[in-house]
Amino acid sequence: MKARTIRRHMKESVKNLGRNGWMTFASVSAVTVTLILVGVFLVIMMNLNKVADSIEEDVEIRVHIDIAATKEDQAVLEEQIKSLSKVESVTFSAKEEELDNLISSLGEEGEVFNLFEQDNPLNDVFIVKAKNPTDTMNVAKQIDKFEYTTKVKYGQGSVEKLFSFLSVSRNVGLVLIVGLLFTAMFLISNTIKITIIARRREIEIMRLVGATNSFIRWPFFLEGLMLGILGSIIPIAMISVLYTKAHEYIAPRLEGNFIQILDVNPFIFQVAGILVIMGAFIGIWGSLMSVRKFLKI
Amino acid sequence: MIEMKEVYKKYPNGVTAANGIDVEIQQGEFVYVVGPSGAGKSTFIKMMYREEKPTKGSIMINGINLATLRPSKVPLLRRNIGVVFQDFKLLPTLNVYENVAFALEVIEEQPKYIKKRVMETLDLVGLKHKARMLPTELSGGEQQRISIARSIVNAPKLVIADEPTGNLDPETSWEIMNIFEEINTRGTTIIMATHNRDIVNTIKHRVIAIESGKIVRDELRGDYGYES
Numbered sequence: 001m002k003a004r005t006i007r008r009h010m011k012e013s014v015k016n017l018g019r020n021g022w023m024t025f026a027s028v029s030a031v032t033v034t035l036i037l038v039g040v041f042l043v044i045m046m047n048l049n050k051v052a053d054s055i056e057e058d059v060e061i062r063v064h065i066d067i068a069a070t071k072e073d074q075a076v077l078e079e080q081i082k083s084l085s086k087v088e089s090v091t092f093s094a095k096e097e098e099l100d101n102l103i104s105s106l107g108e109e110g111e112v113f114n115l116f117e118q119d120n121p122l123n124d125v126f127i128v129k130a131k132n133p134t135d136t137m138n139v140a141k142q143i144d145k146f147e148y149t150t151k152v153k154y155g156q157g158s159v160e161k162l163f164s165f166l167s168v169s170r171n172v173g174l175v176l177i178v179g180l181l182f183t184a185m186f187l188i189s190n191t192i193k194i195t196i197i198a199r200r201r202e203i204e205i206m207r208l209v210g211a212t213n214s215f216i217r218w219p220f221f222l223e224g225l226m227l228g229i230l231g232s233i234i235p236i237a238m239i240s241v242l243y244t245k246a247h248e249y250i251a252p253r254l255e256g257n258f259i260q261i262l263d264v265n266p267f268i269f270q271v272a273g274i275l276v277i278m279g280a281f282i283g284i285w286g287s288l289m290s291v292r293k294f295l296k297i
Numbered sequence: 298m299i300e301m302k303e304v305y306k307k308y309p310n311g312v313t314a315a316n317g318i319d320v321e322i323q324q325g326e327f328v329y330v331v332g333p334s335g336a337g338k339s340t341f342i343k344m345m346y347r348e349e350k351p352t353k354g355s356i357m358i359n360g361i362n363l364a365t366l367r368p369s370k371v372p373l374l375r376r377n378i379g380v381v382f383q384d385f386k387l388l389p390t391l392n393v394y395e396n397v398a399f400a401l402e403v404i405e406e407q408p409k410y411i412k413k414r415v416m417e418t419l420d421l422v423g424l425k426h427k428a429r430m431l432p433t434e435l436s437g438g439e440q441q442r443i444s445i446a447r448s449i450v451n452a453p454k455l456v457i458a459d460e461p462t463g464n465l466d467p468e469t470s471w472e473i474m475n476i477f478e479e480i481n482t483r484g485t486t487i488i489m490a491t492h493n494r495d496i497v498n499t500i501k502h503r504v505i506a507i508e509s510g511k512i513v514r515d516e517l518r519g520d521y522g523y524e525s
Contacts, residue, residue, distance in 0.1 A: 005405055205386055208346075209451070210376035211403035213369075 013222040020195040031231025034184035045173040056133035061154040064123040069148040088131040095122040188286030228283025298324040304354035314340035316510035330490040332507040338490040379448030379456040383463035387432040394428040438469030458489040497521040
């Protein structure tokens with residue numbers, strides 16, 4: 001395309017945005033409202049994901065080894081566990097180590113257990129991690145069938161609940177975001193349709209004198225793009241400020257906890273990028289949808 | 298130049314607007330299309346610039362069959378055909394010059410060429426001195442002259458006019474006819490649907506009469522033939 005043509009299209013689309021001031025305002029508002037909602041959901045979901053990942057990372061299977069098992073039996077068991085396709089790693093933890101962990105995790109009250117150092121009641125343990133945390137339950141069941149295991153523990157009950165909660169909330173969030181995007185697209189395509197009706201004659205004449213469809217479509221494409229980008233400014237500003245504030249407040253309170261929220265940088269830049277792209281996409285799609293009808297030959 | 302063979306057009310609502318039309322029009326001819334309202338004049342004309350597609354039959358214009366022309370090629374066809382309407386179809390926010398230049402701008406002509414051609418054309422229709430005025434500041438006849446200027450600015454070989462004098466008083470209609478005559482003498486084919494009996498009977502040209510989607514009369518230097 002010629003530079004002159006690009007200039008013309010740019011000029012046309014800016015002029016039209018100005019000429020249809022209120023419609024522009026309505027379209028931009030539709031994008032703004034949608035993107036604020038999408039943005040808030042996005043921030044919540046991405047953080048929830050982060051929390052979920054860290055919880056999932058923490059899920060491990062503790063396989064208690066029968067006291068009667070010999071070194072050879074242990075080795076066989078380890079091989080059996082390793083041969084399971086969904087297992088990522090198997091770590092051996094001797095019962096002395098287990099006792100130390102127990103004592104240190106209980107702090108001062110744990111001192112009492114020092115008494116057991118001579119006569120350790122604990123078992124040796126294999127700590128097994130599944131490749132995919134959601135496979136934990138299956139892997140645990142399989143291990144349970146092997147010989148020389150007394151107990152197989154992975155937080156039965158609570159892990160299942162946690163996983164189903166996480167997957168439901170992820171899906172619900174996704175559905176909400178997609179729903180919001182569609183609503184915004186229809187809002188925009190409707191507002192733009194009204195502005196196009198005012199320009200029907202212009203389109204009619206363009207077609208009559210032999211302008212190509214793509215030539216006619218270009219200004220609308222650019223208008224949609226501009227509407228979308230304009231609409232994403234307020235949501236981005238709002239979310240950046242609010243998230244920075246929220247992070248300042250929440251992050252120190254989670255210090256030392258294994259649950260963390262996402263750092264401001266690069267998170268808000270990622271969110272900003274996603275919102276700009278979404279805005280542009282909604283705008284362009286809405287605009288081209290509404291012009292399509294007028295270009296039928 | 299134009300050759301219609303066995304052309305039928307049936308609209309989705311069941312109306313048959315062309316019912317077996319056969320006609321041939323030579324380059325440089327001036328043709329009136331007459332007939333009662335709803336007889337199929339507009340459809341006949343619309344099929345020539347591919348606003349409507351025939352249901353059956355072929356329409357050849359300069360060797361191109363419009364019945365099978367791909368939609369993407371339609372803009373190129375239209376660049377060689379000028380169209381004038383009863384209601385002018387001008388853009389009210391653009392001035393006279395811009396309205397005419399619009400036709401060349403949207404097909405991406407060189408700015409220098411656009412300027413030259415627009416001024417020449419405005420001169421031809423006698424509006425050079427009003428180039429900076431808005432259409433709404435001008436009379437109906439002058440507005441129609443803008444519309445004619447726009448239709449011929451790209452030097453098409455064919456100009457199609459659908460009742461170009463329909464909204465004008467008799468005197469102005471004659472002025473408009475003079476412009477069409479002028480364009481025609483320069484070698485452009487003109488096809489004009491009209492209800493104006495005086496014009497058809499005074500400025501003699503070929504007359505094609507259409508009734509119920511059929512050509513019922515085709516005379517060189519014919520008469521209007523209907524009571525008006």
